[in-house]
Structure formats: structure tokens, C-alpha cells
Amino acid sequence: MNSALIYPAIDTAPEILKLTDVRVRFSVSNDWLGRPRGYAHALNGIDLQVRAGETLGIVGESGCGKSTLAQLLMGLLKPTSGAVSWANGKNGEGSSNVQIVFQDPQSSLNPRLPIWRIITEPLYARGMRSSEQMRSIAAKVAAQVGIRPEYLDRFAHQFSGGQRQRIAIARALSSDPDIIVLDEPTSALDISVQAQILNLLAELQQARNLTYILISHNVSVVRHMADRVAVMYLGQIVELGSAAQVLEQPRHPYTRLLFEAVPRLGVPLLAEQVAAPTELPGNRNLPEGCFFFERCSLSRQDCGQPQVMRGGQHQQVRCHVQD
Amino acid sequence: MSTCNPVLAIDNLSLEFPAYKSSVKALNGVSLHVNPGEIVGVVGESGSGKSVTAMLSMRLLPERSYRITSGSLSMLNRDMLSAPEKDLLKIRGRDAAMIFQEPMTALNPTRRIGRQMLDVIIHHQKISASAAHAKAIALLRDMHIASPEQVLESYPFELSGGMRQRVMIALAFSCEPQLLIADEPTTALDVTVQRQVLLLLREKARQKGTAILLITHDMALVSQFCDRVYVMYTGAVVEQGLTAEVMSNPRHPYTQGLLSGLPEMVEPGQPLMTIPGQVPNLSQLPTGCTFAERCTHAMPVCAKRPVLTAIHHDEQRKSACWLPQEELS
Secondary structure (H helix, E strand, O other), X not given: OOHHHHOOHHHHOOEEEEEEEEEEEEEOOEOOOOOEOOEEEEEEEEEEEEEOXXXXXXXXXXXXXXXXXXXXXXXXXXXXXXXXXXXXXXXXXXXXXXXXXXXXXXXXXXXXXXXXXXXXXXXXXXXXXXXXXHHXXXXXXXXXXXXXXXXXXXXXXXOOHHHHHHHHHHHHHOOOOOEEEEEOOOXXXXXXXXXXXXXXXXXXXXXXXXXXXXXXXXXXXXXXXXXXXXXXXXXXXXXXXXXXXXXXXXXXXXXXXXXXXXXXXXXXXXXXXXXXXXXXXXXXXXXXXXXXXXXXXXXXXHHXXXXXXXXXXXEEEOOOOOO | OOOOOOOEEEEEEEEEEEEOOEEEEEEEEEEEEEOOOOEEEEEOOOOOOHHHHHHHHOOOOOOOOOEEEEEEEEEOOEEOOOOOHHHHHHHXXXXXXEEOOOHHHXXXXXXXXXXXXXXHHHHHOOOOHHHHHHHHHHHHHHOOOOOHHHHHOOOHHHOOHHHHHHHHHHHHOOOOOOEEEEEOOOOOOOHHHHHHHHHXXXXXXXXXXXXXXXXXXXXXXXXXXXXXXXXXEOOEEEEEEEHHHHHHOOOOHHHHHHHHOOHHHOOOOOOOXXXXXXXXXXXXXXXXXXXXXXXXXXXXXXXXXXXOEEEOOEEEEEEOOOOOHHHHO
């Protein structure tokens, strides 16, 4: 295969966001002096770069820290340690413009606002007060996502699920963000609507050169959309690389396990390994060595040491067995 | 297979929910049957009537909130639509069990798992509490739960989602039902857990000869798990057949649209095939084919509602479409 085809020009695009050894932990319960008794370790050393114009897919099971990462990128959380640096932000603060599209459009749209106000809420938050200006921007963005301008004065409950998700996307677009975080954008939608929304996201990305961070547990959606993929397990990235490479030739045992479990059309369900542990280990006390040790089929004696990311530019794996 | 008595037989069932000055026609002539020991899938989008079908089969819809306008529903040769509540209490849980999407809401959050399991077992089987306890432990062990005693002593919130769903399956099988209705049993679970839960479900069903009616929206899951499949749209079956045949050679334009809209079906980055438009409003259904306005093959004859017709005289394989079947292949 032509290598230019597999690895698009993304590699040379400028970095707009860099995470260096980011850790986030939450105190679980406090003793009578208010000192934390224990911690939930949500993110355990994330190193990640986001380049302009790419789609970075993040996959993993529930509890692996996907949503904490989304909140961190949105600036809703501060890292406990490590640095989040924006290319055009100030002093490493999260001052860059990031917008998010949530999973459930029903609960993420304000039921009391007409949709032109919903769409321009990010602009309002940034200090825009002129109604005419906001309305004209709302009309423009709504047209781009396929919402008719006559509908601008309606309320969210008057729309179907797919249309509501379009409104949520319009809201994310209205302030011209550097990055749009898509947190499970289609998992609340029906199949036929999912296809429409994914197409819309792809069209908008081409037209406006958007940068997406796509968080999903649906591997086929990630395969369809993403240029690069990060696989997360217990607050760490265990595999990172170009989508073609990671999804076609996964190297980390966890990535393989995850992808094998995805239902595929016409592939029968085989009854091996019913009793294999499928639970994530708790994140109160982190394992000493490799985080995946307990569930790993390839575990060896020397897996008791912490693992680091290895490998080249196109695929990095946090597993020393794969060398 | 079609000669033996089906455990669930629904024939031309129509149901509507009265609403202000109108009614929502949730089911419009559903016909389906489940044979003993068979795993049958029902796929469809939201609003297609698949959950209403499941709930009505167990008579779990609130009484007097709905109106049956035609058709019949029988489970194990008993008419479920006219059965009194007293009989239903015996049927539910013993002859037919149900697994819901979100195990957290299906289990009582204020009572320990053990208490809840014993309630069901003792209600339906006349056995002592200690025998019921032993049975609960055996059931949980069958679900590959490592420490059943500990699980029985815990509250639902102490268990993970996969664990809770396994408890639900154990509970559903506690009285060895002949039919198990699973309404989106794995939607709230991760893929690795989903796979395990499905495998356990299938293993147990095959062992006990239980028939499963699986309600889902996931085409890939149906293709892996079910023997036969019904595709529903606006409260009616539009296509039915053996899973492998429906998946590899869908005949109804709606099924074709659903399958080709999956991200797996195209190269990454290529635009996906979509079904234009939206599901019609169930209170104002067109008199003709309900899919006609979204259909690329729509013809004048589509102003009349098509019925399910056998394809190539195969009674298992049916499609509700006017298009000559040859043209669709």
C-alpha cells in the first residue's frame, strides 16, 4: 500500500494541544479532619498531542477515564499533576476555545431557550450581547448543519433526536472553536440517524478544517471517523497510533481483546473464554506493574514492572512483550 | 420447526395509545412467533414498536392506557390479552421471564440481592428458604460468578453493571421459563462484558431449552446471536427470515438501508449511505406503505399498504414490499 495514503499529511500539521504526564485523582472520602482517606486515580499519566485538522479517536471501556479526559480538555477539571498546554493559550492555562457535543441531546439542550439562543450560548458566554448579530450567526450555522432558518425560534423539545444532535453540533460550531470534543455523539441515536450525523461531522470537518476529539466505545464509529486512535485502559493510554495501523494490527493485548469483543456482522459468537475476567480492576489502589496484568493472556514473570510507551511514530504500545 | 406449538404467537396485533384528540398507533398488525428453544431477534429503531411488543407479551403495559384494535397474542397456548391479573402473576417469572436494559432500575435498590432472588424463587416454587438459598447460589455459580455467597449479601449498587446483568439472567432462569424476553439486555454494558453476558445467556438457554426473544437495535449483535430475525418499522414487521439470509440478502429497502448505514460497510472516511427523512409520526401514519416517503424505490402502488408475503414460497422468509422480489436482489 502507498504509505502516503495510510499516513496523511496530519503528521506535519501544527500541534494545538499537548498533554504531558497528566494525572487526575479524586479524593474518595474524608476522615473527621477533612483529610482524604483514599483516592480514585482517574488519569494516570496521559501523554498526548492533538494536531490541527485531525480526528483523534479515544476508545476504552467505561471507567477507563475517557470522560475525565473530556472534562479536563474542556477546562472543567484541573490536572492534579502534569501540564496541559495549548499552542495559542496563555501561560499553559486552558484559555483556548474548546466546545463539546454530548451524548444525549435531550438533556444537553436548555429546554427554556429558543434554539437560536442555544446555538449562540458560547458566544454569549464570551461576551457577545447583540441579538441581531447572534441571530445571524445562528442562522448561518444552523444552515450548515441542516436546520431550517424558520425553526430558529422553536424549542428543543419540538425536534427529533437527530435534529437535536444537529443543534448541539451547531452550538459547538458557533464560536469557531479550536477543538470540538465529541463525547459519544451518536450512541443515543438510531442507526439511520447515526449515519446522517457521522456524514455531517465529516462534511463539516472538511469544509471548516475542524479538529475533533472523538470519544466513543463504539469501535466501528471510531474506525470510520478517526485519523489517529488512542486506546485507554485504567487512566493510561495503552496504544496510540494511526487509525489504520491500530485498528487493523492492534498490538497491545487489551486492544486485541477489546476489538475481538465488538459484534461484527456475520461473524458467529464463539463460546471460548466465558469465565475470563471482564471487570476493570479498581482505581483506588493502582497495580504496581503493568495495569493490564490481571486480565492479560500474555502475562509473564517480568510484567510486574511499570510499562512505558514504546514504538515509533505511527504506533506506540505500552507493552514490553510486543517488542 | 413450524409444526410444533410456538411458545409465543402474535397474530396481526394492532395496538394504540389514546392521546388527546388522537391516538398513537404503536403496533400496526404485528405477526411473529417464537418456537420452543429458538433464539429470535427483533430489530428496529426507536418508535418501531419492538419494546411495546415485548411489554405487551408480558402484559406489563399499564392497563387501560392502551387499546387493542385487532389481533391476538398467545403465550404457551394461553390467550394473554384476556388473562386475568391473577393468572398473569403466575405466568410472569415462571413460564416467561424478562430481562430489561438497565439492571440497576430492574433490581430493588433497597434490598440485598439474596432477598430479591429468594422472593422470586419462593413465590413460584414451593420450596423452603434454605433450599431456595442453595438454588440461588447454584444459579449464580452457573453465571460464572466467583463468590455467589458474597453477591447474595450485597446491594445492587455494590455490583458492577455486568455483574448486575448476570444476576438478572440468573433470576430470569430461576424458574426455568420456557420463554425469555430480553429487551436490549446489553445496551448499557461494555463490549467485552456484552460478549460474556450474551455467551452466558445462550449457553444457559441451550442447556434448558429456553426460547429467547431478543429485542435490540444492533444489527451486528443480532447477526451473531439469533437464529431468526424480525425487522420492525412503525409498529409492523417489514421483513423476517433466517438471520444469515436477512443479513446477507436483505429484501426490504428499509433493511437494506439499515445495513448499508453501518460504519463497517464502507471504507473509513467515505460517506455513509443514509436513509433520507425520518420515521413518520405514529399518530398520523400514511394509509399506504409507511416507508414509502423515505424509500428510493417508491412507486404509485405504494399508496396501498403492502402485507408480509413469502419470498419464493418460503414461509419463513417474508417481506412487506410491493417491489417484485427479483428486482430487489
